[in-house]
Amino acid sequence: MHQSCEVAASADPRRSAMGVFERYLTLWVFLCIVAGIVLGHLFPGLFQAVGAMELAQVNLPVGLLIWVMIIPMLIKVDFSALGEVGQHIRGIGVTLFVNWLVKPFSMALLGWIFIRHVFAPWLPAEQIDSYIAGLILLAAAPCTAMVFVWSRLTGGDPLFTLSQVALNDAIMILAFAPLVGLLLGLSAITVPWATLLVSVLLYIVVPVVLAQWLRRKLMSRGQAVFEQALASIGPWSMAALLATLVLLFAFQGGAILQQPLVIALLAVPILIQVFFNSALAYWLNRAVGEKHSIACPSALIGASNFFELAVAAAISLFGLQSGAALATVVGVLVEVPVMLLVVRVVNDTRSWYEK
Numbered sequence: 001m002h003q004s005c006e007v008a009a010s011a012d013p014r015r016s017a018m019g020v021f022e023r024y025l026t027l028w029v030f031l032c033i034v035a036g037i038v039l040g041h042l043f044p045g046l047f048q049a050v051g052a053m054e055l056a057q058v059n060l061p062v063g064l065l066i067w068v069m070i071i072p073m074l075i076k077v078d079f080s081a082l083g084e085v086g087q088h089i090r091g092i093g094v095t096l097f098v099n100w101l102v103k104p105f106s107m108a109l110l111g112w113i114f115i116r117h118v119f120a121p122w123l124p125a126e127q128i129d130s131y132i133a134g135l136i137l138l139a140a141a142p143c144t145a146m147v148f149v150w151s152r153l154t155g156g157d158p159l160f161t162l163s164q165v166a167l168n169d170a171i172m173i174l175a176f177a178p179l180v181g182l183l184l185g186l187s188a189i190t191v192p193w194a195t196l197l198v199s200v201l202l203y204i205v206v207p208v209v210l211a212q213w214l215r216r217k218l219m220s221r222g223q224a225v226f227e228q229a230l231a232s233i234g235p236w237s238m239a240a241l242l243a244t245l246v247l248l249f250a251f252q253g254g255a256i257l258q259q260p261l262v263i264a265l266l267a268v269p270i271l272i273q274v275f276f277n278s279a280l281a282y283w284l285n286r287a288v289g290e291k292h293s294i295a296c297p298s299a300l301i302g303a304s305n306f307f308e309l310a311v312a313a314a315i316s317l318f319g320l321q322s323g324a325a326l327a328t329v330v331g332v333l334v335e336v337p338v339m340l341l342v343v344r345v346v347n348d349t350r351s352w353y354e355k
Contacts, residue, residue, distance in 0.1 A: 025336040029329070032242050036249025037256065047250045051320055058202065058316055062247060066203055066312040068240035072233040073144055073308070074211030075218070077169055081162040088160050091285055091294040095164045098281045098302035099142045100175065106276060107139030108132070108183045110269035119265045124255070127323035129189045134327025135269060136183045137313050140176055142168040143304035146335070147297060150304065153343045154296035161297040168301065172309075173204055180313075192317055199316040203309055241332075244311060248329055251320040266330040271338060278303035278342045282353075292353050296346045303342055307331045 040047050053060045085092050111132040120128060143150075144165055151161040177200045181191045218226040249256070256262060281302040285295035307328060314324040346353075 023336070026333060028238075028242055029245060029333045032245035033249050033256075033333075036246040036251075037253035039246065040250030040253040047247070050247065051251065058198065059320065062244060062312070062315050062320070063202065065240040065244045065247075066308065067207060069237050069244065069308045070203065070207045070312070071211045071214070072230070072237040074169070074207055075215045075233075076148065076230065077144065077166055077211070078162055078215070079166045079170065079212065081159070081166045082170065084159055084163040085167055087163070088157070088290065088294050090288040091160060091290045091298050092164060092167065094281055094284045094288065094290070095168070095298045095301060096171075097284070098277050098298075099168060100171065100179070102280065103142075103273065103277050103302060104136065104139045104179055104183055107135050107269065107273050108187055110273055111135040112187060114265070114269045119268070122259070122261055122265060124259065124262075124323075127255075129187070130318055130323030131266060131327045132187050133184055133189050133318060134310070134314050134322075134324035135266070136180060136187065137317075137324065138270070138305050138307060138310040138328050138331045139273065140180050140183070141306035141309040141313075142172065143301050144169060144306045146304055146339075147301045150300040150339055150343055151297040153340075154300070154346050155293060156297035156300070157291070157293040160294050161301075164297065164301055169208065172306075173200075173208065176200055176204060176309075195317050196313075199313045202316070203312040241308065245329060245332070248311075248315075248320060248325055252326050252329075255321075255326075262326070263330055263333070266327050267334050270331055270334055274303045274334075274338050274342070278346075282346060286353055292346075292350050295353065299346060300339065300342060304335060304339055305331055307335060 050061055051059065115123065115131050115135070116128055123131065147165055148158075148161060150156075151158065177196050181193060181196060184191045215226075218229050278299045282295050282299040285298050290298070310328040310331065311325065314322065314328045318324040
């Protein structure tokens with residue numbers, strides 16, 4: 001997601017793949033929770049005014065922050081890599097199967113089991129549907145930029161990683177809205193189709209077009225200029241993410257203080273689906289005879305999420321104060337430590353994999 005690297009980590013190329021913001025993302029999210037709750041309590045009028053800045057159900061400040069968050073990540077995606085998909089067709093097949101046929105449906109099932117039934121007595125009844133919707137949005141958006149980081153930490157094949165990200169992004173443009181609509185319908189949740197389609201246009205189609213236009217402009221000036229531009233805009237993307245989280249928790253603070261267990265309960269289905277999908281993709285790649293350097297990025301993209309898109313869609317569809325927005329933010333909170341654990345597992349099991 002963000003490529004600034006600590007000099008101290010340069011001796012280890014795997015550690016140097018993560019910058020300070022990436023490595024401590026969970027800490028920054030926790031600090032945003034605290035800051036948002038405190039600021040929301042101290043300045044309720046200010047945040048109510050921000051929440052009222054809407055046009056066609058799109059919160060304008062949040063929409064701007066989402067663009068600043070997403071576009072730098074999409075600039076890194078090279079759609080010309082789609083031509084390389086056939087080089088590792090078995091690994092690509094596993095990636096597509098897990099990302100589009102297993103992951104969203106397994107999350108919808110886990111949401112139904114845990115949120116609607118097992119944990120229902122400890123959750124606000126009026127937010128049950130919204131929590132499930134947030135989990136579905138999270139699972140329906142495959143990881144984009146952060147998977148490059150996870151792949152480098154495992155010695156994954158960079159060309160395969162790029163090609164699977166480009167293919168997933170291309171599919172997401174067409175499949176995100178129908179898939180989310182289908183799963184919301186199956187979960188007996190009203191589908192706001194107009195808002196869903198607007199969200200796809202604003203947070204997928206337009207950012208992809210702008211990012212690819214900027215990519216071509218920068219690349220035309222040389223690779224060095226392109227790399228320098230990516231390094232410059234990376235911190236803006238992280239700052240926009242953190243500012244969005246502060247806004248979210250300023251609105252969510254009251255509900256969280258009343259029921260502090262909500263975040264932990266929402267984390268349970270997210271954690272289960274991460275471990276299940278990563279293990280499934282890893283095992284399937286081994287079963288079809290793919291190399292370890294292909295299995296690792298395939299497993300990692302199946303486990304992680306494009307949580308920036310999920311947060312944006314949840315806010316547009318259900319509002320800043322919704323359980324859906326909170327559920328997607330829990331995905332941000334657990335992303336880095338859980339994915340680092342998955343990275344460690346696939347690294348430590350390489351000898352087993354290659355037997």
